Amino acid sequence: MSEPVTAIVFGAGGRGMYAYGPYALAHPDELKVVAVAEPNDERRARFAQMHAIPEQNQFRTWQEAMTHGKLARALVNCTQDPLHFDSTKAALQAGYDVLLEKPIAPTRDECVRLVRESEERGRVLQICHVLRFTSFFSTLYEIVRSGRLGRLVTVDHRENVSYWHMSHSFVRGNWRNEGLSSPMILAKCCHDLDILAWILGEPVQYLNSFGALTHYRIENAPAGAPLRCTDGCPVEATCPWYAPRLYGAMEGVPPRAGWIVTALGGGDDPQGRWKQLEVSPYGRCVYHCDNDVVDHQVLSMQFPGDVTVTFTMHGHSDREGRTLRWDGTRATLYGDFSEGRPYELRICDHGSGTVEVLHPESGESGHGGGDEGLMSAFLRTLRGESVPHRTSARASLESHLMAFAAEESRHTQQTIDMAAYRRL
Numbered sequence: 192m193s194e195p196v197t198a199i200v201f202g203a204g205g206r207g208m209y210a211y212g213p214y215a216l217a218h219p220d221e222l223k224v225v226a227v228a229e230p231n232d233e234r235r236a237r238f239a240q241m242h243a244i245p246e247q248n249q250f251r252t253w254q255e256a257m258t259h260g261k262l263a264r265a266l267v268n269c270t271q272d273p274l275h276f277d278s279t280k281a282a283l284q285a286g287y288d289v290l291l292e293k294p295i296a297p298t299r300d301e302c303v304r305l306v307r308e309s310e311e312r313g314r315v316l317q318i319c320h321v322l323r324f325t326s327f328f329s330t331l332y333e334i335v336r337s338g339r340l341g342r343l344v345t346v347d348h349r350e351n352v353s354y355w356h357m358s359h360s361f362v363r364g365n366w367r368n369e370g371l372s373s374p375m376i377l378a379k380c381c382h383d384l385d386i387l388a389w390i391l392g393e394p395v396q397y398l399n400s401f402g403a404l405t406h407y408r409i410e411n412a413p414a415g416a417p418l419r420c421t422d423g424c425p426v427e428a429t430c431p432w433y434a435p436r437l438y439g440a441m442e443g444v445p446p447r448a449g450w451i452v453t454a455l456g457g458g459d460d461p462q463g464r465w466k467q468l469e470v471s472p473y474g475r476c477v478y479h480c481d482n483d484v485v486d487h488q489v490l491s492m493q494f495p496g497d498v499t500v501t502f503t504m505h506g507h508s509d510r511e512g513r514t515l516r517w518d519g520t521r522a523t524l525y526g527d528f529s530e531g532r533p534y535e536l537r538i539c540d541h542g543s544g545t546v547e548v549l550h551p552e553s554g555e556s557g558h559g560g561g562d563e564g565l566m567s568a569f570l571r572t573l574r575g576e577s578v579p580h581r582t583s584a585r586a587s588l589e590s591h592l593m594a595f596a597a598e599e600s601r602h603t604q605q606t607i608d609m610a611a612y613r614r615l
């Protein structure tokens with residue numbers, strides 16, 4: 192094999208440190224991280240040590256890194272949504288090929304401009320639509336495209352966000368407020384919209400959407416609920432979002448998920464986490480936050496061939512995951528891509544009455560193996576090798592346009608003619 196691809200990482204947070212950094216450590220012959228930009232001193236030092244990055248290549252910000260010329264072949268951009276546009280534009284202009292976390296950017300105009308910039312400069316811009324690279328969704332793609340379901344008639348796809356993930360990310364956390372990040376249908380569901388557009392193979396024709404923030408509002412706060420869970424809440428025993436319970440800050444009660452504790456900080460012991468909850472946004476009462484993104488939204492869509500598609504996203508699920516059904520004239524396919532149980536695809540054949548159940552592998556890395564599959568595909572693209580299910584920035588843009596159109600429909604209560612919307 193040739194020399195590894197060299198990369199600079201912008202943002203050594205959750206995604207930079209734990210999703211893509213480990214790929215370089217596990218596959219040193221494919222990827223070498225040679226520089227990092229991260230304002231948090233502790234994270235930057237830790238990441239630099241993990242990847243043996245020399246001191247002169249450790250920067251506080253992406254802006255500082257860009258003043259040092261081109262330091263690597265590729266950029267892995269894991270900064271937060273509002274930083275994507277400026278940092279990626281500068282990197283494309285400096286000649287980097289870019290792996291960019293989703294969403295491309297928080298506004299439609301910025302998304303279109305970045306895609307054009309990459310195309311005009313002939314640079315690779317790959318968006319981290321990790322689900323495409325899972326065996327679950329690639330198997331779904333193969334089955335639908337094989338014609339085994341007959342003529343496709345209708346699709347029902349759901350993204351069931353668990354109540355605790357909803358509160359962590361979309362009520363208390365980074366994606367709670369549209370002005371600070373982006374609409375939830377973009378932040379959370381551009382993956383799902385990408386999967387639909389990819390497997391259906393043709394662009395959506397018409398789309399409408401409804402949705403609202405129903406529950407996580409001040410008027411739903413229980414009487415006497417303080418601003419923070421740690422301030423003595425009268426309903427702590429029964430509130431599903433009581434932060435000390437979710438984040439493992441109570442003796443003998445394990446956290447709801449490891450990654451939310453990592454995001455909180457505060458260390459391994461319950462006392463440290465409790466202290467952190469006293470000051471962190473994650474300790475706030477879910478009814479007393481500055482959140483404004485929806486907690487449920489539906490889209491109904493028409494694709495060519497009269498295929499109708501519904502998509503539901505909501506933040507009130509007992510468990511985290513996607514569930515779906517694809518109905519064709521010859522068979523129905525049910526899918527379950529949820530955490531905590533084996534992934535399942537069940538094909539029920541109308542003619543023979545047979546049922547075939549498949550359990551696609553979940554893979555070692557995050558997102559059902561998608562994090563590793565995505566990085567592998569990006570590197571193969573840079574090496575000029577063929578990539579199964581290869582995608583492009585323009586293909587990713589379609590999912591983002593669907594999300595922006597859904598927001599427009601939700602606010603105006605109009606059906607969006609997508610051909611006209613794409614021309615805007």
Ligand SMILES: NC(=O)c1ccc[n+]([C@@H]2O[C@H](COP(=O)([O-])OP(=O)(O)OC[C@H]3O[C@@H](n4cnc5c(N)ncnc54)[C@H](O)[C@@H]3O)[C@@H](O)[C@H]2O)c1
Pocket residue numbers: 201202203204205206207228229230231234251252253254269270271272274292293294319320321378558
């Ligand atoms: N593909 C997926 O499925 C997926 C999953 C989760 C998050 N994401 C996306 O990944 C991105 C990062 O999310 P995260 O959870 O890792 O966030 P994070 O907040 O944990 O990490 C972002 C990092 O960027 C750093 N940063 C801030 N300003 C900077 C600057 N000027 N220069 C360089 N670094 C800077 C922050 O200090 C932080 O460490 C977001 O856009 C998010 O939407 C994608």
